[in-house]
Amino acid sequence: MCRMCWALVVVLGISSGFMAYKFILSGSVEKSDDGRLAIQLTNGERDIVFTEMRTFLESVQQITQGVASKDFDAVAKAARKVGRAAQQAVPGTLVGKLPLEFKKMGFDTHTKFTQLALYAEQLSDGEQTLEQLGELLQNCVSCHAIYKIETTDNQ
Numbered sequence: 001m002c003r004m005c006w007a008l009v010v011v012l013g014i015s016s017g018f019m020a021y022k023f024i025l026s027g028s029v030e031k032s033d034d035g036r037l038a039i040q041l042t043n044g045e046r047d048i049v050f051t052e053m054r055t056f057l058e059s060v061q062q063i064t065q066g067v068a069s070k071d072f073d074a075v076a077k078a079a080r081k082v083g084r085a086a087q088q089a090v091p092g093t094l095v096g097k098l099p100l101e102f103k104k105m106g107f108d109t110h111t112k113f114t115q116l117a118l119y120a121e122q123l124s125d126g127e128q129t130l131e132q133l134g135e136l137l138q139n140c141v142s143c144h145a146i147y148k149i150e151t152t153d154n155q
């Protein structure tokens with residue numbers, strides 16, 4: 001009888017390990033024709049991600065303009081808008097669908113914007129800001145090279 005218990009424990013252990021892998025590490029992804037991993041989201045979830053993306057782009061534009069006009073308050077303000085503190089609460093279902101690597105890169109991007117804001121305020125050094133921006137943009141490039149979004153809703 002207890003052998004059965006152990007067998008059950010092992011089976012449950014393996015399957016919950018698999019579930020943990022599936023939901024925490026890999027998220028909800030499919031292979032796609034262009035070689036990227038396609039994250040499977042509903043239209044609403046995609047809209048949340050895209051809205052954040054467009055805010056990223058807007059901040060990059062404002063930071064670049066701020067450096068050109070040596071307005072480091074504007075640089076810091078634009079960077080803070082997408083910094084760690086501005087990170088929005090994301091619905092749990094969406095969090096579960098995003099691969100761990102995606103979340104790490106996203107989190108790191110917010111962190112780098114916060115760092116850029118701090119340096120801009122303290123140093124007011126355009127070259128420093130551009131160097132940080134260049135490094136940060138590497139995250140955008142890497143993530144876009146690996147992932148895309150597909151919607152699971154009928155359209």
Ligand code: HEC
Pocket residue numbers: 050051053054056057060101102103105106109136137139140141143144147148149150
């Ligand atoms: C953690 C991953 C990740 C990071 C980091 C990231 N993006 Fe994205 N972004 C995506 C994905 C995935 C898409 C959807 C691409 C697709 O489906 O082809 C996207 C789409 C976009 C879009 C299109 C939005 C729309 O409304 O169509 C813009 C603009 C964008 N990203 C800008 C940026 C900028 C600027 C950065 C860096 C500051 C950045 N992203 C960082 C994953 C990321």
